[in-house]
Amino acid sequence: MERRDFLRLGLNAGLGLSAGAGLALTGAKPLLAANAGALPESPFKPRDLYEKDRSFTDFARGLQGRRVTFRGFMAPPLKADAGFFVLTQRPMAVCPFCESEAEWPDDILAVYTKRPRIDVTAFNVKIEARGRLEIGSYRDPQTGFLSLVRLMDATYG
Amino acid sequence: MKRFALSALALAAASAAQAQELPQASSQWFIDGQSAIEERLALEPNTNKARNVILFVADGQGVATNYMIRLWSGQQDGGLGDDYVQPQEAFPNLALVKTYNINAQTPDSAPTAGAMNTGVKQRFNLINLGEEAIHGDCSTEAPSELTLFSEIMTEAGKSVGTVSTARLTPATPAAVYAQTANRNWGNEGPAEGTDSRDIATQLIDAMEAGTVDVALGGGARAFTPEGVATPNGGKGRRPDDVNLVERAAGLGVSVAGNLEELDAVEGGPVLGLFGDSHASYEADRPAGEPSLADMTRKAIEVLSENENGFYLEIEAGRVDHANHGGNAKRAMIDGKMFADAIALADEMTDDAETLIIVTADHEHSIAMNGYCGRGTPIDGLCYDVAKEGIMHSDDLVLGSDDKPFTVVGYLNGVGSMLTEQEDGTFAAPEGRAEVTQEEAQDVDYIQQAVIPKSSESHSGVDVALYAKGPWAHLFGGTIEQNVIFHVMNHAVNPQ
Numbered sequence: 052m053e054r055r056d057f058l059r060l061g062l063n064a065g066l067g068l069s070a071g072a073g074l075a076l077t078g079a080k081p082l083l084a085a086n087a088g089a090l091p092e093s094p095f096k097p098r099d100l101y102e103k104d105r106s107f108t109d110f111a112r113g114l115q116g117r118r119v120t121f122r123g124f125m126a127p128p129l130k131a132d133a134g135f136f137v138l139t140q141r142p143m144a145v146c147p148f149c150e151s152e153a154e155w156p157d158d159i160l161a162v163y164t165k166r167p168r169i170d171v172t173a174f175n176v177k178i179e180a181r182g183r184l185e186i187g188s189y190r191d192p193q194t195g196f197l198s199l200v201r202l203m204d205a206t207y208g
Numbered sequence: 209m210k211r212f213a214l215s216a217l218a219l220a221a222a223s224a225a226q227a228q229e230l231p232q233a234s235s236q237w238f239i240d241g242q243s244a245i246e247e248r249l250a251l252e253p254n255t256n257k258a259r260n261v262i263l264f265v266a267d268g269q270g271v272a273t274n275y276m277i278r279l280w281s282g283q284q285d286g287g288l289g290d291d292y293v294q295p296q297e298a299f300p301n302l303a304l305v306k307t308y309n310i311n312a313q314t315p316d317s318a319p320t321a322g323a324m325n326t327g328v329k330q331r332f333n334l335i336n337l338g339e340e341a342i343h344g345d346c347s348t349e350a351p352s353e354l355t356l357f358s359e360i361m362t363e364a365g366k367s368v369g370t371v372s373t374a375r376l377t378p379a380t381p382a383a384v385y386a387q388t389a390n391r392n393w394g395n396e397g398p399a400e401g402t403d404s405r406d407i408a409t410q411l412i413d414a415m416e417a418g419t420v421d422v423a424l425g426g427g428a429r430a431f432t433p434e435g436v437a438t439p440n441g442g443k444g445r446r447p448d449d450v451n452l453v454e455r456a457a458g459l460g461v462s463v464a465g466n467l468e469e470l471d472a473v474e475g476g477p478v479l480g481l482f483g484d485s486h487a488s489y490e491a492d493r494p495a496g497e498p499s500l501a502d503m504t505r506k507a508i509e510v511l512s513e514n515e516n517g518f519y520l521e522i523e524a525g526r527v528d529h530a531n532h533g534g535n536a537k538r539a540m541i542d543g544k545m546f547a548d549a550i551a552l553a554d555e556m557t558d559d560a561e562t563l564i565i566v567t568a569d570h571e572h573s574i575a576m577n578g579y580c581g582r583g584t585p586i587d588g589l590c591y592d593v594a595k596e597g598i599m600h601s602d603d604l605v606l607g608s609d610d611k612p613f614t615v616v617g618y619l620n621g622v623g624s625m626l627t628e629q630e631d632g633t634f635a636a637p638e639g640r641a642e643v644t645q646e647e648a649q650d651v652d653y654i655q656q657a658v659i660p661k662s663s664e665s666h667s668g669v670d671v672a673l674y675a676k677g678p679w680a681h682l683f684g685g686t687i688e689q690n691v692i693f694h695v696m697n698h699a700v701n702p703q
Contacts, residue, residue, distance in 0.1 A: 096652075098652065102494075103488075103492060103493065103494040103495070104494040104495075104496070105494075140652055141533060141535060141622075141652050141654060142533075142534075142622040142623075142654060144532055144533040144534065144621070144622045144662060144663045144664070154485060157492075173627050173628040174622070174662075175622045175623070175624070175627060175654070175660075176627050
């Protein structure tokens with residue numbers, strides 16, 4: 052079995068936090084996601100973490116400390132052995148006429164993996180990542196990348 | 209041949225006077241068609257001298273993208289979409305515009321905007337320089353600088369504004385005030401020791417000179433030094449220590465960083481910066497950030513203080529970005545906001561004295577699939593044509609792979625069905641992805657594309673131009689993009 056297949060099996064084994072459980076944990080209001088009227092369902096999306104003003108949703112705060120699953124796209128890693136990658140809501144299109152330099156979208160999620168070496172997936176192929184959600188500023192000592200929200204001890208595939 | 213002759217005779221007999229006798233005369237289509245002719249017959253050319261000129265440019269909103277936005281807007285309005293009329297589509301004058309650059313079949317937004325603002329076609333990646341200028345070679349700037357429509361308007365005593373949802377420094381908004389050998393010199397120019405100025409500096413220079421009175425958009429980080437606060441709450445990235453925001457304020461320019469501050473501005477000149485990079489997509493815009501319509505309102509209010517009139521360019525910059533990302537939904541939503549801004553500008557001005565032009569700088573490699581029945585959601589999957597009635601059937605149209613597809617697709621981009629494999633080749637081992645309607649209509653959905661590319665590309669396809677007001681009737685047929693300048697120039701000073 053390929054490593055990626057193993058991870059996928061684990062991710063699909065009903066381990067994701069259900070929306071109902073999220074509510075029970077936090078008692079949060081139903082209107083939580085910036086782009087969806089309904090409560091987010093697992094696997095969650097990076098956008099479920101953010102309001103339009105870029106603040107965190109109540110839903111995101113309710114997930115803190117939980118092992119949860121997010122679906123998105125792996126941005127090309129800053130370093131192969133950095134031990135983390137960035138999960139984006141949409142593929143990281145690089146537009147020569149839009150940006151003069153690397154530009155991160157607002158709705159991203161840093162994924163710190165259990166193993167330091169990143170098994171790179173093409174930037175436009177959907178993946179799922181599962182880990183413990185952590186909120187708060189953290190500057191990566193290797194790359195200087197500043198993240199505001201992360202999945203820790205994550206598996207992905 | 210005899211049959212043709214008879215048919216021709218029958219047609220000739222069906223003159224306008226007898227039209228009501230035709231069997232189709234009671235059809236609403238027929239009645240509406242006759243009304244359209246009556247409206248055209250009643251049109252009279254407006255040969256007034258234009259006091260104001262407003263040039264609306266939706267970046268990347270060519271004929272196909274405009275079609276998509278029309279259907280989106282109409283369906284949001286509760287209709288089928290096809291028959292919806294966007295505000296600009298009710299304008300009486302129309303032309304098709306050829307958008308190629310001097311050296312590019314597929315244009316970019318810098319020289320296209322430059323063509324509109326100077327009257328001559330320009331070279332790829334350059335803004336407002338003559339055809340001898342070379343991309344990235346600042347030594348070719350000074351001998352090649354062209355005179356801008358904004359400068360001509362200033363000489364005529366008019367005020368000038370530039371508004372965009374993109375950054376104010378590259379391409380379309382910059383073409384109002386800047387001349388550069390590289391559209392990416394937004395916050396820093398080439399090597400020191402040259403006379404070349406970065407584009408942000410050129411904007412503040414223009415505000416100091418009085419050739420720009422209103423500048424509203426994104427791109428704040430090009431105006432303050434690295435790490436220094438921007439008006440919108442972000443941080444600057446200028447490599448030098450020059451704080452252009454402070455400089456502007458020192459010149460008496462009102463500076464706004466959010467909607468509340470913009471609303472509080474009572475007169476010009478005004479600099480509004482609403483994002484460190486681009487302003488938000490309309491779909492993502494927080495309540496405290498002005499929309500394109502908000503910026504349009506304030507710009508017209510401020511510029512209208514000048515009794516001699518104004519020239520205002522307004523860009524919907526992010527239709528283009530959404531297309532580049534293969535994310536048609538955001539292009540639709542930004543396109544609707546563009547239309548709202550046009551309607552507002554039309555309402556705030558008088559057709560007798562204001563020439564309003566609505567166009568795009570270029571099209572994208574976007575295309576519509578078929579055959580879809582009426583009422584098929586333009587942001588979703590293609591439903592089949594029904595045999596009876598008007599609405600589409602409940603059956604999805606399937607490809608030869610027995611999978612449904614969305615109405616909107618792209619020829620290239622991040623949504624390519626071919627993805628990079630572990631061995632570096634590109635393939636689709638499992639075939640084309642099967643898309644549900646729920647997935648397709650999600651705001652973050654990426655349309656399927658053919659050729660894999662990190663960013664979807666422009667195309668050289670024509671764009672439409674709609675116009676009303678003084679001398680708008682000079683637009684017609686298929687024109688070169690630089691002709692737009694000449695109509696504007698004639699309208700403000702008819703000979």
